[in-house]
Amino acid sequence: MTEALPIVEMRDISIEFPGVKALDGVDFRLFQGEVHALMGENGAGKSTLIKALTGVYRIDGGSIVVAGQERQFNGTADAQHAGISTVYQEVNLVTNLTIGENVMLGHEVRGTFGVNWKATHAAATEALARLGLGHLDTHKPLSTLSIAMQQLVAISRAMAIKAKVLILDEPTSSLDAAEVEGLFRVMRTLRDEGVAILFVSHFLDQVYAISDRITILRNGRYEGEYLARELDRHALISTMIGKDLNVLSSLGGNRRVEERDYAAEEPLLAAKGIGRRGSIEPTDLDIHPGEVVGFAGLLGSGRTELARLLYGADRLDEGSITLRGEHVDIKNPGDGLGRRIAFSTENRRDEGIIGDLTIRENMILAVQAERGWARPMSRKEQDEIVDRYVSALNVRPADPNRLIKNLSGGNQQKVLLGRWLATKPDLLILDEPTRGIDVGAKAEIQEAVARLAEDGVSVVFISSELEEVVRLSERIVVLKDHQKIGEIVNGPDVTAQQVVDVIAAHGVDAAARSGIIDAEDDAHPTASTDDGQLPELTEEHS
Amino acid sequence: MTALQSPRLEPQVEASPHSRLWERVKRVVASNPSVLPTAAAIVIFIGMVIYGEVAYGRIVQYNTLSNLLINNAHLIILAVAMTFVILTGGIDLSVGSVIALSSVAGVMLSNAGWNPWVVIVLMILIGTAFGLASGILIQYFNVQPFIATLAMMFLGRGLASLLSTRPERLADDSPILWLGEQLKVIDGEKVNDVVITPGVIIAVLVVIVAFFVLHRTRTGRTVYAIGGSESSSSLMGLAVPRTKVLVYVISGTLAGVSAVVYTSRLGIAQNITGIGWELDAIAATVIGGTLLTGGYGYVLGSVVGALVLGLMNVLITRDGGIPPEMTTIITGGILLVFVLLQRLVLMRRRT
Numbered sequence: 091m092t093e094a095l096p097i098v099e100m101r102d103i104s105i106e107f108p109g110v111k112a113l114d115g116v117d118f119r120l121f122q123g124e125v126h127a128l129m130g131e132n133g134a135g136k137s138t139l140i141k142a143l144t145g146v147y148r149i150d151g152g153s154i155v156v157a158g159q160e161r162q163f164n165g166t167a168d169a170q171h172a173g174i175s176t177v178y179q180e181v182n183l184v185t186n187l188t189i190g191e192n193v194m195l196g197h198e199v200r201g202t203f204g205v206n207w208k209a210t211h212a213a214a215t216e217a218l219a220r221l222g223l224g225h226l227d228t229h230k231p232l233s234t235l236s237i238a239m240q241q242l243v244a245i246s247r248a249m250a251i252k253a254k255v256l257i258l259d260e261p262t263s264s265l266d267a268a269e270v271e272g273l274f275r276v277m278r279t280l281r282d283e284g285v286a287i288l289f290v291s292h293f294l295d296q297v298y299a300i301s302d303r304i305t306i307l308r309n310g311r312y313e314g315e316y317l318a319r320e321l322d323r324h325a326l327i328s329t330m331i332g333k334d335l336n337v338l339s340s341l342g343g344n345r346r347v348e349e350r351d352y353a354a355e356e357p358l359l360a361a362k363g364i365g366r367r368g369s370i371e372p373t374d375l376d377i378h379p380g381e382v383v384g385f386a387g388l389l390g391s392g393r394t395e396l397a398r399l400l401y402g403a404d405r406l407d408e409g410s411i412t413l414r415g416e417h418v419d420i421k422n423p424g425d426g427l428g429r430r431i432a433f434s435t436e437n438r439r440d441e442g443i444i445g446d447l448t449i450r451e452n453m454i455l456a457v458q459a460e461r462g463w464a465r466p467m468s469r470k471e472q473d474e475i476v477d478r479y480v481s482a483l484n485v486r487p488a489d490p491n492r493l494i495k496n497l498s499g500g501n502q503q504k505v506l507l508g509r510w511l512a513t514k515p516d517l518l519i520l521d522e523p524t525r526g527i528d529v530g531a532k533a534e535i536q537e538a539v540a541r542l543a544e545d546g547v548s549v550v551f552i553s554s555e556l557e558e559v560v561r562l563s564e565r566i567v568v569l570k571d572h573q574k575i576g577e578i579v580n581g582p583d584v585t586a587q588q589v590v591d592v593i594a595a596h597g598v599d600a601a602a603r604s605g606i607i608d609a610e611d612d613a614h615p616t617a618s619t620d621d622g623q624l625p626e627l628t629e630e631h632s
Numbered sequence: 633m634t635a636l637q638s639p640r641l642e643p644q645v646e647a648s649p650h651s652r653l654w655e656r657v658k659r660v661v662a663s664n665p666s667v668l669p670t671a672a673a674i675v676i677f678i679g680m681v682i683y684g685e686v687a688y689g690r691i692v693q694y695n696t697l698s699n700l701l702i703n704n705a706h707l708i709i710l711a712v713a714m715t716f717v718i719l720t721g722g723i724d725l726s727v728g729s730v731i732a733l734s735s736v737a738g739v740m741l742s743n744a745g746w747n748p749w750v751v752i753v754l755m756i757l758i759g760t761a762f763g764l765a766s767g768i769l770i771q772y773f774n775v776q777p778f779i780a781t782l783a784m785m786f787l788g789r790g791l792a793s794l795l796s797t798r799p800e801r802l803a804d805d806s807p808i809l810w811l812g813e814q815l816k817v818i819d820g821e822k823v824n825d826v827v828i829t830p831g832v833i834i835a836v837l838v839v840i841v842a843f844f845v846l847h848r849t850r851t852g853r854t855v856y857a858i859g860g861s862e863s864s865s866s867l868m869g870l871a872v873p874r875t876k877v878l879v880y881v882i883s884g885t886l887a888g889v890s891a892v893v894y895t896s897r898l899g900i901a902q903n904i905t906g907i908g909w910e911l912d913a914i915a916a917t918v919i920g921g922t923l924l925t926g927g928y929g930y931v932l933g934s935v936v937g938a939l940v941l942g943l944m945n946v947l948i949t950r951d952g953g954i955p956p957e958m959t960t961i962i963t964g965g966i967l968l969v970f971v972l973l974q975r976l977v978l979m980r981r982r983t
Contacts, residue, residue: 146867170869182867184860186666186927187853195857196850196870204848231666247868 097122097157097286098143098174098255104151105138112138115152116312118305120255125277125287127297127318130307131330136290139307140259143288144176145169157254167196175253179260181240183232183247190214190228193247217250218243221276238265245273249280256280257288262296263388267594274300294323306330352378356415358548359431359517361400364409369395371573372409377517377550382543384563384580385552386589392572393552394436397519400550401426401433427460432515434506436522436552438499442506445495449485450476452494453508460513479508484534500531507538518542519550524558536562556586568592669921669973670933676966677940680947688950694820696946698827702814704942705835706731706894710909711916711934712842713886716879718917719846720858721926722770722777724880726762727887727913728906729788734758734891735901736792738808739800748807755895756888762788763884767877781880785910792903802899811896831893838886842931851875859926915963916941919970940966 096119105113113135120126130136141147143154145163154161156172163169166176183192190211191198199209211228218226221242232240241261248256258277262270277287277300291297297304297318304321306313306329313329357376365372370392377383385393398404400411402420411418413429420426423433435441443452454472461467476490483504487497494502503523510518520539524532539549539562553559559566566578568589575596578584657671684691691697701708710727717724738755742748762784769780802808811830818826846852854875857865866872895901920937922929944962948954 165869166867167869167871176867178867182861182864184857184864184868184927186860187856191853195853195865195868198850198853200850204844205850205853 094121095158096120099155100139100143100152101155102152103139103142103149103154105142105147106150112310113142113149114310116307116310117315118143118312119315120286120288121303122254122286123281123284124302125281125289125300127289127291127301127304128307129290129297129304129326129330130313134307134330135310136307137259138310140176140257140288140290143169144174144257170196170251170253173252173254174257175248175251175255176257176259177241177244177248177261179263181237181244183240183244185231185233185240187232188229189218189226189232189235189243192232192243193217193228193250195247197251213250214246217246220249220279221246222272238269241265242269242273245276249276253285255286255288259290260292262291262293270296294326298323352376355379357412358414359400360412362410362412364396364399364406364411366395366399366404366407369404369572370399373574375400375567375574377548379516379548380543380546381565382539382549382551382563384559384566385550385569386556386559386566387569387593388554391569392574393569394521395572396567396569396574397433397521397550397552400517401431401519403433424459427456427513427515430514430516431519432456432510432513432517433519434510434521434523436525438502438506438525443494443502446493448491449480449494449497449505450490452505453479453490453512456509457512475508475512479505479511483508483538498527498531500527500535503527503535504531504538507535511542515547517548517550519552521552522554523551524553524555532558556589560584560586560589568596570596666923666928667921667930669970670930670936671921672973673920673933673936673940673970677936677943680940680943684943684947684950688947691946691950694818694824694826698825700939700942700946701832701835702827702829702897704938705829705831705897706890707909707912707916707938707942708835708935709838709886709890709893710913711920711938712838712931713883713890714910714913714917715920715922715929715931715934716842716846716855717777717883718914718922718924719855719926719929720876720879721862722876722879723781723914723924724763724766724883725778725781725910726766726784726788727883727890728909728911729785729792730759730762730884730887731891731894731906731909732792732901732903733762733788733795734888735895735905736795736800736903738891738895739802739901740795742806742808743800743803752808752892755892756885759884759886759888759891760881761884762887763881764877766884767880770880771873771876789903792905795903797903799900799902802895802901804899806899808892808896809899811892812899829897831897834889834893838889839931839935846931851878855879856927859923859928912941913938915967919966921970 098118098120100116100118103113103116103118104111116135116139118128118139128136128139138147142149143163145165145168149162154163156174161168161172163172169176184195187195191214193214194210198205198207199213200206201209214228215224215226218224218228223239223242223246226235226239226243232243235243242265245258245261261273265273274296277289281287289297289301301318303315304318304326305315306326308330316326355378358379358381359375359377361373361375363372363374364370373396375383375396385396387393395404399406400420402422402425405421411420413431418429420429420431426433439445444455447455450472453476454467457475458467473490479485480488480490485497485501485504485508494505497505507520507523523535523539527535536558539551543549543564551559551562560580563580566580566584566589567574568576568578570593576592578589578592681691713727714724734755737758738751741754742751766777766781766784769775769783770777773780811834814827814829816825816827820826844852846855851871854865854870854872857868857870858872858875862872891906894905916937917929917934918924918937919940920930920933920935922933941963944966945959948956948959948962
């Protein structure tokens with residue numbers, strides 16, 4: 091093979107956000123007719139690099155050369171004109187328009203009398219057919235499709251535009267095995283037609299199945315470019331994680347290995363057939379005192395929705411909740427708090443912290459809310475709470491008068507944890523408490539959860555990082571497509587891969603049997619690698 | 633499947649073009665529930681016409697319907713303009729004041745001896761300038777549409793008051809009045825004629841062009857896409873900033889056109905003209921089935937919405953027993969019913 095010129099060459103790219111160097115001298119090149127995987131941990135800069143290439147972010151340094159021409163893109167439209175098309179992890183389509191329009195928006199076929207809808211829908215059908223979706227009625231609203239199907243429509247859109255460079259940023263996170271295979275078929279066809287494909291995924295198996303070349307980023311820096319067939323998995327992971335590998339493995343001992351007789355014990359909370367139309371199917375759930383129950387499942391599987399029912403953020407449509415042996419009707423979060431159920435949101439920035447208040451004010455917020463505004467806490471009471479949790483959770487900087495918005499994500503999360511611990515909950519629901527925070531803070535939060543359980547507090551732990559759920563939970567509730575599909579009692583031989591298998595198997599089996607499988611029977615330890623799935627991390631830059 | 637292919641079914645539906653049309657309507661509604669509020673607006677309008685005909689008579693006849701169009705041409709234009717803005721999820725509160733400023737300035741310039749055509753163009757351009765200012769504030773200075781257009785509303789009203797606080801009467805021989813002149817199209821019995829004014833023709837043209845732009849151009853589809861999700865639209869590479877400015881420019885420009893049509897009909901302009909018209913336009917748009925959050929709605933619905941409001945005034949006048957003060961209460965009631973209907977459609981869609 092002669093060394094052709096790359097179609098995309100990014101050299102020495104730097105991007106700075108206030109206080110953070112998101113990219114620091116990163117090189118990246120992409121050739122025609124290859125699938126190139128971009129790998130890296132959360133916050134490594136993958137999304138930032140993609141957004142630099144697609145013109146969403148302006149680069150502070152370096153150069154981008156596309157097809158031999160130095161370019162500085164001013165927005166996605168610019169990049170698209172240069173033949174670069176992107177499919178993001180979250181479906182970026184508009185649900186109010188039809189399927190066909192979403193494929194063709196901005197590229198509608200035009201005739202004498204404006205847009206020729208017949209031809210436009212025909213072109214959309216053609217693009218969809220390349221992904222095996224030719225049967226879809228392009229006149230139906232996009233909102234009638236599942237998220238997975240919408241993702242495929244987004245990819246069809248990229249094809250309709252006839253892109254020379256196709257960027258797929260975690261396109262598979264909401265697809266099942268068969269859909270992924272279908273997507274890979276299309277990617278191979280496109281690659282053979284000379285399209286350059288940039289692929290990002292947290293699923294190692296997928297990366298190895300489809301990629302020709304791999305570029306690794308770590309902490310915003312370029313770590314190297316490798317041929318996929320010459321880079322083995324362990325080398326890949328240690329390059330991605332770097333020296334942090336040891337920190338991660340030291341967390342393994344947090345899980346309590348304790349046999350429980352679930353039948354004999356009275357649960358703290360027993361939910362029977364609780365459900366809410368359009369958000370979660372009827373579900374049974376028991377939570378015992380001092381137990382960590384993990385909710386595992388993909389984004390949008392109904393994890394958060396189930397948690398919201400438990401503490402009263404959403405009303406039940408059906409079913410009932412028994413708390414400490416007593417039937418309860420939790421009407422709103424205040425009600426939940428009064429019954430000693432606390433919830434820490436996954437949306438830290440919008441629903442969690444109040445940025446312009448201090449650490450102190452953020453931390454005492456829930457306790458104060460519970461007491462009511464008529465009985466303000468004295469400074470002494472405040473200090474007591476704040477001092478206790480700032481030191482117990484190791485909040486840095488330990489100055490309670492700092493504005494919380496100036497803290498790192500991990501420390502903001504610790505303050506939030508302190509806020510809810512101060513209410514002395516019997517049941518603490520943590521929704522993605524470790525998302526987007528660094529490894530050290532992650533370890534501290536995980537330790538705090540383990541300690542809490544030892545003190546008799548029940549914890550519902552929700553996380554996209556399966557490894558973390560498996561590490562901390564005594565029982566794992568597996569969710570998919572807005573329903574509970576299984577429950578795994580954790581033990582030394584349970585792995586994240588097993589949870590993945592339950593989720594994957596459900597999709598296949600559901601089609602055949604369309605019933606809920608008993609996950610404990612179906613789940614079997616597989617002989618595959620211990621790192622079948624990497625922590626599924628989401629990148630956050632604000 | 634049409635009734636034709638299955639003759640064993642009830643024989644009376646056989647090949648009836650009506651039933652086939654009904655089937656088609658049902659299919660469209662089933663696959664796209666967002667047309668439901670607009671369909672409801674049409675049904676209500678027809679219901680009002682029938683009620684008026686039965687209760688008061690002389691509704692379904694040439695001159696009543698002609699007058700309905702003539703008297704509401706300016707509102708139809710405003711409602712069409714508002715549809716563009718609301719489809720993107722925005723709002724334009726300045727149109728009423730723009731009409732005041734534009735018409736007062738227009739009448740004064742015309743009376744000062746300016747060429748009437750130049751005056752008309754200037755009147756429209758005043759609207760364009762206001763729309764452009766709002767659009768730039770909203771798009772490039774990130775001001776909330778509500779606040780930006782509220783500022784423009786105060787500015788417009790203030791400038792109109794600076795020009796004059798008295799009613800300014802257009803000279804009787806001004807060619808601008810020709811746009812409001814009634815032209816007999818069909819000569820019916822006595823006064824029952826089909827009459828239109830150039831103003832009505834302008835309104836109809838505005839509706840046709842707006843329909844074409846929204847449904848047959850990429851710009852129009854971008855308007856809908858922005859209402860669906862602005863961030864997705866810009867990631868799809870659509871011209872979001874340009875389109876967002878454009879909808880306010882369209883809104884302002886059409887407010888100018890509306891000022892021309894209204895002034896030509898009345899022959900008088902005043903600084904207090906058009907108070908609350910932005911709210912009438914919003915009401916017409918909402919009654920016509922456009923969702924205030926953007927993304928859903930039709931120009932034709934807004935036209936029907938404007939006609940519903942106009943017909944309501946006619947019926948109240950005809951009744952004679954209803955005090956005119958009730959007009960606003962009834963408008964509010966109709967508006968409420970439509971908003972509740974929209975919530976219902978939204979709830980249905982979510983499940």
